[in-house]
Amino acid sequence: MDTKDIFKNNKKWAQEQLKNNPKFFTSLSKQQHPNYLWIGCSDSRVPTNQIMNLPAGDVFVHRNIANIVAHTDFNCLSAIEYAVEVLKVEHIIVCGHYGCGGVKAAMDGNTPGYVGNWLSNIKDIIKLNKDELKDLNEQEKYNKVCELNVLEQVKNASSTTIVQNAWKNNANLTIHGWIYCISDGILHDLKLDKNTL
Numbered sequence: 001m002d003t004k005d006i007f008k009n010n011k012k013w014a015q016e017q018l019k020n021n022p023k024f025f026t027s028l029s030k031q032q033h034p035n036y037l038w039i040g041c042s043d044s045r046v047p048t049n050q051i052m053n054l055p056a057g058d059v060f061v062h063r064n065i066a067n068i069v070a071h072t073d074f075n076c077l078s079a080i081e082y083a084v085e086v087l088k089v090e091h092i093i094v095c096g097h098y099g100c101g102g103v104k105a106a107m108d109g110n111t112p113g114y115v116g117n118w119l120s121n122i123k124d125i126i127k128l129n130k131d132e133l134k135d136l137n138e139q140e141k142y143n144k145v146c147e148l149n150v151l152e153q154v155k156n157a158s159s160t161t162i163v164q165n166a167w168k169n170n171a172n173l174t175i176h177g178w179i180y181c182i183s184d185g186i187l188h189d190l191k192l193d194k195n196t197l
Contacts, residue, residue: 028056028057031057032057032060032087033057033087034057034058034059034060034083034087034089035058035089035090035091036052036054036058036059036060036089036090036091036092036093037059037060037061037062037079037080037083037084037087037089037091037092037093038059038060038061038062038063038093038095039062039063039067039069039076039079039080039092039093039094039095039153039157040061040062040063040067040093040094040095040096040097041063041064041065041066041067041095041096041097041100041102042063042064042065043097043100043101045097045182046095046097046180046182048061048063051180051185051187052187060079060082060083060087060089062075062076062079062080064076064118065101065102065115065118065119066096066100066102066103066106066118066119066121066122066149067094067095067096067100067149067150067153068102068118068121068122068149068153068156069094069153069156069157069160070121070156071156071159071160077160077162080092080157080160080162080163081162084162084163084166084171084173085162085166088171089173090172090173090174091173091174091175091176092157092163092173092174092175092176093175093176093178094150094153094154094157094175094176094177094178095150095177095178095179095180095187096146096147096149096150096153096178096179096180097146097179097180097181097182098142098143098146098179098180098181098182098183099142099146099182099183100146100149102115102118102119102122103122103142103145103146103149104142105119106119106120106122106123106126106145107122107126107141107142107145109123121152122145122149125145125148125149125152126145129144129145129148132144132148133145146179147179147190150177150178150179150190150192151177151190151192153177154175154176154177154192154194157175158175158194163175164197167195167196167197168197173195174193174194174195175192175193175194175195176189176192176193177189177190177191177192177193178190
């Protein structure tokens with residue numbers, strides 16, 4: 001697809017939105033009141049709003065390679081801070097996905113440069129869970145590391161000063177850990193919800 005086609009597609013999309021709701025863009029431009037912060041992977045096969053079947057404006061989104069919440073990542077922390085303190089979201093969703101290239105690269109150890117530094121977070125998860133992973137076949141191990149990564153990032157999000165302060169101030173805020181299956185399009189709740197100190 002040529003980049004010119006993107007502009008044609010955009011016009012078609014905008015016209016469809018107006019056909020369905022003539023006030024769509026007027027309403028959208030006046031406010032931003034999402035109830036969800038989505039922290040997900042940059043993978044192009046994981047389109048946030050579409051897989052939740054939610055319209056534009058309903059989800060505040062932060063994405064990076066392998067959906068990592070690192071306490072040294074000021075971009076992610078800024079997104080969490082804005083979502084929690086300004087937008088007053090009630091749900092932070094940390095969503096990984098099966099078949100994550102970042103997880104696979106960390107498992108293979110073939111990660112030079114900046115990506116290698118970034119994925120050291122997942123390499124640590126693998127080391128910390130080696131006993132749980134040792135008897136699994138390669139596919140099971142791959143899937144399990146994708147899930148363990150979500151668990152770790154839920155913990156990381158929960159322990160940020162932003163979230164801790166929100167909970168101290170009795171904010172109605174829950175952190176969820178989900179995983180998306182690209183092969184069938186289904187989201188799975190990993191039952192990792194946290195909503196208190």
